Amino acid sequence: MRTADPLAPTRLTRAAWQARRTAHEARVHALVGDHLARRRAGVKHPVHDFLFGYYSHRPAHLRRWSPGFGVVCEGDDAPAVASLDDVVARRPLVEATARLLAATASRPANLGCFGLHEWAMVYRLGDDPTRHAAWPLRLGAAGTDEVVEGHRIACSHFDAYRFFTDAARPRNALSPGPGDRPAFEQPGCLHAGMDLYKHAFRLGPLVASELVADCFELARDIRVLDMRASPYDLADLDDGAFAPVRIETADGKREYAAAQAGFAERGAPLRTRLLAACERLLDAVETADEDIA
Template sequence: MDEATWRERRAAHEARVEAWVRPHLERREARVPHPVEDFLFTYYSQRPAALRRWHPGYGVVLEGGWSTYAGLKGYVERPGGHATVAREHVAGQRPLLTALHTLLSATASRPAQLGCFGLHEWAMVYRLDQSDVRHASWPLRLGPRGTDEVVEGHRVACSHFDAFRFFTDEARPLNTLRPGRDDRPAFEQPGCLHAGMDLYKHAYRLSPLVDSDLVADCFDLARDIRVLDMRASPYDLSDLGYTPVRIETPAGKQEYVAAQRAFAERGAPLRARLVADCERLLAVC
């Protein structure tokens, strides 16, 4: 890739993600956390600086790029001061590529299940006092007792281990499924909001092997999903401008399912791109 082209693409990527990164950094400096907008930066391990950094993906040689990419993990110099991701680095990522290909392919093979109604967030505060909940600065819409009644009055069917593991001790036995840390391919399904958000995690874990445009696309999806996740949660975030999705009502359930279906449809091509990248990279290991 000629230098003018890759520098233009890098600048476009940096400008795109800056709209997400800068407000987070400003809030962090001011010590004013945001339960929605900060989630992708605090729950996931990708640092803001790494999200800003553009990679072309394996197989692209950047003309004159060594002065910019020298010292970055996975890169090697080519004659003439060019830079590219080393094939040896791809080979070293084979276990990760294999695991992600298995998980993503299994998830894509299943139909979306749309009947959970976001109850994972409710199960995370079940039978807790307001002072003990994850976002204690924000009140529960229905209060502690009303929140507990919603959990007790519904079938809880969370298929995502990284949500299930945050259930309270009292809520965990109420879940009809038992997803575990090591059996994600047996449970993950494309209708799950957290499976959709995790596409961002899978994408950045593959950096610099994949194009950063894919990472940003996955972040964009995850950011929108997080909004629904918290609008449908038991928290009252109206002071932040979020109207609740009242999943305890028939109308709220319909609204949630419609949005969940739309996110599953948005996530499908991103998941397919990740699967295709894993297959391409595994072929050269």
């Protein structure tokens, strides 16, 4: 959908952009300070390290501020901002991201998966090392396998499904692939919610850094539920901050589904903002093409 004057810039005074940059840097420092301290001390964390290892986006990059495309910052010391050439060069990424965001938003949230993707990743591993070998399985290997065998597995997210064990993969009701994400992803999926952060930082600096930080904060909170509902026993981690959500029980399922619905509700406006940003970027490219023609 064509936005009004997609090439018309928004101007920020020096005081305005400095205030936004300072606030963003302070916010990110509060979000990642503990992670940086652990990294300096050589201490690993099975929950919070995930966002920086799996997504390969460094804290320094998250801290770097940009107002997004179409914003001009005034002053001799103004930061560099994204240009139309930057948008053109990344048009395929913007188009693909917009398709995925729109397709995901078009579906109702499915709240019946109960986080069993993490259980399927260790199904029938026996004595083989698990993904978090330093942490025991809460129900042991046999008990974990029984939970998988006693439930319907319906993971819609390829980047979770691809880590299923060979024995677990045929048990999944769906067969998502790397090239068909728009056909499967739905807003109730925890990994689809976390991936809003991936979409946002991959679009930087074309989108405002505040939006990237908003998505990071959502992803960080989702990751906590993801691991609390996992088969790993993290009860002693961080003074009990990761008490298990026992999804093998009726009460645990209700707790998980309620939290999952809350994250879907939080993610919806972020997905809308990202999609709007993509549409504005694509409108700018189309307008420039029309002007040239």
